[in-house]
Amino acid sequence: MIENKWKQDFPQLNGDFYYFDSAATSLKPEIVINSVNYYNRELSSNINRGMYDKSQKATELYEESRKTIAKFINAKNDEIIFTRGTTASLNFVASAYGLTNLTADDEILTSELEHHSSVLPWINVASKTKAKLKYIELEKPGKITIEAFKKAITNKTKVVAINYVSNVMGYIVPIKEIVEIAHKHNAIVIVDGAQAVQHIPVDVKALDVDFFAFSGHKMLGPTGIGVLYGKQELLEKIKPIEFGGDMTIDVEKNSFGWKVSPTKFEAGTMPIAGAIGLKTAVDYLTNIGIDKVSEYTKDLYNYFLNQVEMIKGLIIYNPNSDANIFTFNLENVPSHDAISFFAEKNIALRAGQHCAKLIHDYLNINASLRGTIYIYNTYEEIDFLVETIKEAIDYFKKLGF
Amino acid sequence: MSNLDNLYREIIMEHYKNPRNHGLVDNENYKSNRIKNPSCGDDITVQTLIEDNKVKDIKQEATGCSISVASASVLTEIMKGKTVEDAKRIADAYLNMVTNKEYDQSIDLEEASVFSGVKKFPARIKCASIAWVAFKDTLE
Incomplete structure (x- = not known):
């Protein structure tokens, strides 16, 4: 032993x-708690706008967190968007990409293995765009196989919304192969990685996924912070769905412009303490x-x-x-x-x-x-x-x- | 008696295994109310027939844990024959009892008093309440 x-x-x-109960949420190590407390006790100030030391330091730590997470999953810094969690990440893709790009001629492919946050946003997209929602047939006792995926995908498939690891069955889905096939059909793949990042090494470039979502609190980090990875060329095309502070340039009475990704997707004050705590959690896991x-x-x-x-x-x-x-x-x-x-x-x-x-x-x-x-x-x-x-x-x- | 033994009383197990007034009727004179609890899978329907301001008949169909099934069964036995006002009073007292709130102890909860053990299990309050909440709505 x-x-x-x-x-x-x-x-x-x-x-x-x-x-x-770690699949629901993980416990937090002392150093994560300390780093959240450090921001709250010593550095409370807003990021990106304060012209004083504490704000500069907080901004630095927030951006360092983005870098650490990018490295953790092998992404570029600007491909990491902070969100409230996996649910917010997946809903964002469904709303910002799905609602604007899909039509009644298109198909969305998903599975009965999905957590509600990976499937309900697409049920909503399907009902609004009239796109057809299809389910990959599972193999007993509840697995997604390449064979079943090949049978389900068609040239009409535009979106594949799928988990990396199911939160009920815990099986690893062959994402790399699925992405390869999906791309041949010109479909994009959105991966719910909430139960994956804490268990297996994830390399978004090697997987070639288009979007990848996960939560801080299931990987020893704080609640209220999550991540959406998106391929740069896709993030450039997608328009923000939340408008407000910090994401804008040039505001007029009847129009405004926005900055580039990731800032254009991070309107308002973000969970700064959460992002700083998440960096510590990722460091902790990486050290082990x-x-x-x-x-x-x-x-x-x-x-x-x-x-x-x-x-x-x-x-x-x-x-x-x-x-x-x-x-x-x-x-x-x-x-x-x-x-x-x-x-x-x-x-x-x-x-x-x-x-x-x-x-x-x-x-x-x-x-x-x-x-x-x-x-x-x-x-x-x-x-x-x-x-x-x-x-x-x-x-x-x-x-x- | 342990908290758990106090929760799983014999009467509760008896109702769980032999639920009373089980099975729904297709009769529009019955007021029907279905409540599902998506987090645990409970699915409970209560049907109430009110005549002359009295609960003339009551039916239930409950899928879920023993506490939710038994509480639906006990509910139907107690409420049959009660006036609408008494039924509301008893339901309120019961719901306060299981949530560990103050309630009028002079109200006779009859067999439903066996659910008092639920208050030691805050996570199970919903199980014991769901049929009773559904029933109360049929009285409105």
């Missing part, structure tokens, strides 16, 4: 608390190495899987998940009944549909429990979780479920 070197960096894990993160959590996940595979009364819907996400139910026990048992033991899991109803329909279940293993989890915690799963099964069976 490997000792966990990182758990001590997370002040929330200072007692009897077992956190397995995403490969190391993946290696450690994979070992832990396999250790968990080996122990639970034979448990009678436990249904796991996504064996061999690529992102240490385990989605399950206790046989005959609604997930909201089961979750209370875990909550009483201070085990944090998620119950419900995890903002992904369509995959639950596909699995033909109403709801599920979901756990995720991340760098602050330990072998001892897994042991406790496994014991509690067994206890829960017995408890509910005795009650008559």
Whole structure:
């Protein structure tokens, strides 16, 4: 067993608390908390406009964050737009690109694996533009394959909106191959990377994706800050949908112009503390190495899987998940009944549909429990979780479920 | 008794396994109300027939956890025969009880008092409330 070197960096894990809800949001290491506090305590001032030292320093840190994130996913600095999170990033692309570029002759391709933030914006675009929304047929137990994708794409496909890693199944989608095929059909690919960046190295240039979205708070950063990567030539063509401070040049009574990307997409005061905190989170992860993160959590996940595979009364819907996400139910026990048992033991899991109803329909279940293993989890915690799963099964069976 | 044992009382399990007044009717004299909770998958419909200012009949169909299914079942048993005013008073008292707010303890909640354990589980208040909130709307 490997000792966990990182758990001590997370002040929330200072007692009897077992956190397995990292796919919902991750815990924050002390240094991220400190860097958010540093801005709030020492540097509070607006960026880009204050002609004094603190504002200059805050602007510098904000832009350094952009650079750090660009490097993290191998993008150019100006291709990184700060947003409120993945949801805001994906909605922006649907509104700014989808609503203006699609017509009734076009098709949008997506999947039942999507988080609501990756599919609902396109349901909206489809209903407004009359473009046709199509779903890639999934392979059991709930995967997107190249073969299925090839069958679904046509010369009418203009947009592919797809996840890199599903927040319910945790399987890696073959994005690189999908992008290659999509581009041959002149379609652009928008990737929901919210469950990917914290688990696997991401290189947007190698993947050749057109847009890539992720959130700060699922990768050890603060809430309220997220990222949209967009290819420079696409960002140049897209018009902003929010207008206000800092994005403009030359304002007249009846007209105005705007700056270039990314400033033209960052109207108003941005979450400055969030951006600064996110830089620290990315630095923290980079120092460990995403490969190391993946290696450690994979070992832990396999250790968990080996122990639970034979448990009678436990249904796991996504064996061999690529992102240490385990989605399950206790046989005959609604997930909201089961979750209370875990909550009483201070085990944090998620119950419900995890903002992904369509995959639950596909699995033909109403709801599920979901756990995720991340760098602050330990072998001892897994042991406790496994014991509690067994206890829960017995408890509910005795009650008559 | 642990908080959990206090939540999963025998009566609740009995109603969960044998829900009363289950199954909807196709009758426009019944006022119907459906509430879905998209975060957990609960889907509950309550149908109420009011005659002479009384709850003459009540039907329910509930999919969800044991607490939401059982609370819909208990609701239908208690409310049948009550005047609209009494039904509203009881529903308000019940909803205040499960949310751990003050309520008029002189109101007899009958079997529904077994749901008092819910107040120790703030995450489950919605489960216990959903059918009762749906029912209250059918009285308006």
